[in-house]
Amino acid sequence: MTVKTRFAPSPTGYLHVGGARTALFSWLHARRHGGKFVLRIEDTDRERSTDESVNAILEGMTWLGLEYDEGPIYQTHRFERYNTVIGELMAKGLAYRCDCSRERLDGIREEQMARKAKPRYDGHCRGREVGSDAPHVIRFRNPDEGGVVVDDRVRGKVAYDNAELDDLIIRRTDGSPTYNLTVVVDDLDMGITDVIRGDDHLNNTPRQINILRALGAEPPRYAHVPMILGDDGSRLSKRHGAVSVMQYREQGILPEALLNYLVRLGWSYGDQEIFSLDELTQLFDIKDVNKAASSFNTDKLLWLNQHYIKEDDPKRIARLLSPLLGDLDIDPTQGPDLVEVVKAQQERAKTLVEMAEISAFVYKDFDEFEPKAAKKHLRPVAAEALQQVREALAIVSDWSPAALHDTVERVAELMDVKMGKVAQPLRVAVVGRAASPGIDVTLYLVGREACLRRIDRALEYIAARAGDQV
Ligand code: GLU
Numbered sequence: 001m002t003v004k005t006r007f008a009p010s011p012t013g014y015l016h017v018g019g020a021r022t023a024l025f026s027w028l029h030a031r032r033h034g035g036k037f038v039l040r041i042e043d044t045d046r047e048r049s050t051d052e053s054v055n056a057i058l059e060g061m062t063w064l065g066l067e068y069d070e071g072p073i074y075q076t077h078r079f080e081r082y083n084t085v086i087g088e089l090m091a092k093g094l095a096y097r098c099d100c101s102r103e104r105l106d107g108i109r110e111e112q113m114a115r116k117a118k119p120r121y122d123g124h125c126r127g128r129e130v131g132s133d134a135p136h137v138i139r140f141r142n143p144d145e146g147g148v149v150v151d152d153r154v155r156g157k158v159a160y161d162n163a164e165l166d167d168l169i170i171r172r173t174d175g176s177p178t179y180n181l182t183v184v185v186d187d188l189d190m191g192i193t194d195v196i197r198g199d200d201h202l203n204n205t206p207r208q209i210n211i212l213r214a215l216g217a218e219p220p221r222y223a224h225v226p227m228i229l230g231d232d233g234s235r236l237s238k239r240h241g242a243v244s245v246m247q248y249r250e251q252g253i254l255p256e257a258l259l260n261y262l263v264r265l266g267w268s269y270g271d272q273e274i275f276s277l278d279e280l281t282q283l284f285d286i287k288d289v290n291k292a293a294s295s296f297n298t299d300k301l302l303w304l305n306q307h308y309i310k311e312d313d314p315k316r317i318a319r320l321l322s323p324l325l326g327d328l329d330i331d332p333t334q335g336p337d338l339v340e341v342v343k344a345q346q347e348r349a350k351t352l353v354e355m356a357e358i359s360a361f362v363y364k365d366f367d368e369f370e371p372k373a374a375k376k377h378l379r380p381v382a383a384e385a386l387q388q389v390r391e392a393l394a395i396v397s398d399w400s401p402a403a404l405h406d407t408v409e410r411v412a413e414l415m416d417v418k419m420g421k422v423a424q425p426l427r428v429a430v431v432g433r434a435a436s437p438g439i440d441v442t443l444y445l446v447g448r449e450a451c452l453r454r455i456d457r458a459l460e461y462i463a464a465r466a467g468d469q470v
Pocket residue numbers: 007008009010042183196197198201
């Protein structure tokens with residue numbers, strides 16, 4: 001039997017990291033077994049489903065590279081099919097119309113709560129003839145006897161008594177089918193063999209199994225994965241920072257870093273931390289997913305991101321970095337090749353946004369010196385070094401990193417000081433900060449004209465401050 005998994009988001013918001021992790025697990029399970037992965041959009045809640053959200057989900061999946069073999073399949077396109085199935089259940093006496101009023105339902109609920117019983121529908125309409133003309137819902141006739149055991153790949157065996165399960169509504173008064181019915185029909189029609197989803201759905205599973213059995217079908221295998229917690233132990237939410245996949249892109253996270261991070265949230269393979277997708281498709285086993293919830297750890301994500309930034313092809317990083325420089329009003333085609341800049345910065349940034357920020361100096365003059373760096377390095381004693389190095393740079397014939405290195409070194413030698421005494425003021429003059437790639441590459445990327453202009457500005461700054469001090 002071909003393995004087939006699905007990711008079935010309800011398009012009521014962005015694609016959040018919990019959903020992305022579920023999608024990744026489903027995708028990996030399918031890939032590992034040479035199976036298929038389906039994307040299904042569960043948009044039957046028309047009030048809350050939006051096109052923007054569908055787009056956000058599709059965009060997130062594409063960005064992460066979780067390509068699907070079938071879909072997106074929209075549940076709203078399948079109402080006819082759901083109604084046919086409801087009709088079949090009615091014909092077999094496995095579903096029935098119910099016209100109980102809200103007051104009546106509230107009444108039984110209150111009475112059940114008062115005697116500390118679990119609130120559930122009392123089956124009042126099971127034996128009644130409710131006409132189809134008056135407003136009514138349709139309920140599934142849950143078996144009275146026996147029970148259901150969910151043999152879950154993550155949670156193990158979880159047993160439910162049928163006596164605890166309701167005759168749940170499968171069609172609302174407005175004629176729309178409900179979640180538990182549509183999921184069952186879809187999983188069946190699409191030939192889903194493995195349902196991997198959040199454990200907030202675990203309690204729906206025995207109900208879905210009962211409906212499947214009523215339709216004469218065998219249930220798929222289930223795996224319910226635990227939720228993701230924030231660093232304070234409560235359920236991950238906006239309060240903890242970014243939760244939407246696309247927010248991570250905006251923050252300069254690479255998709256492979258986020259995927260690697262997400263797979264390790266609840267799954268491990270020895271103490272290995274870094275996994276390529278290819279490797280994961282060999283190694284991932286849904287049975288190894290932890291039962292316990294795992295906590296989101298932003299530092300670890302940043303560590304992985306830094307790793308991938310370092311390892312990745314500079315050309316690709318440059319492509320991803322370009323729009324982020326655009327956000328800083330920089331046109332990277334006006335200046336040195338961005339690939340060169342990336343090579344110089346690859347070891348120095350945890351995110352692409354940070355890389356854009358620390359690379360801006362290459363393309364445009366900075367607004368002001370970073371105060372601490374200026375205080376330390378742009379002091380009157382630095383003026384001579386800057387003056388000398390300016391003269392030397394003005395006449396260097398070969399503007400290459402090697403020649404620039406020699407030039408700075410020679411100035412230091414002539415002045416009989418350590419190279420840092422020249423290089424650090426020079427760096428602050430040219431970059432605005434005390435940190436940048438090697439001084440040779442820094443000067444090379446900035447170019448002669450801008451270097452000289454910025455050194456002049458630093459000399460003016462020193463002179464003005466010296467004046468202040470007098
Ligand atoms: N649409 C459901 C959700 O977004 C998922 C249903 C399922 O995976 O069975 O929570």
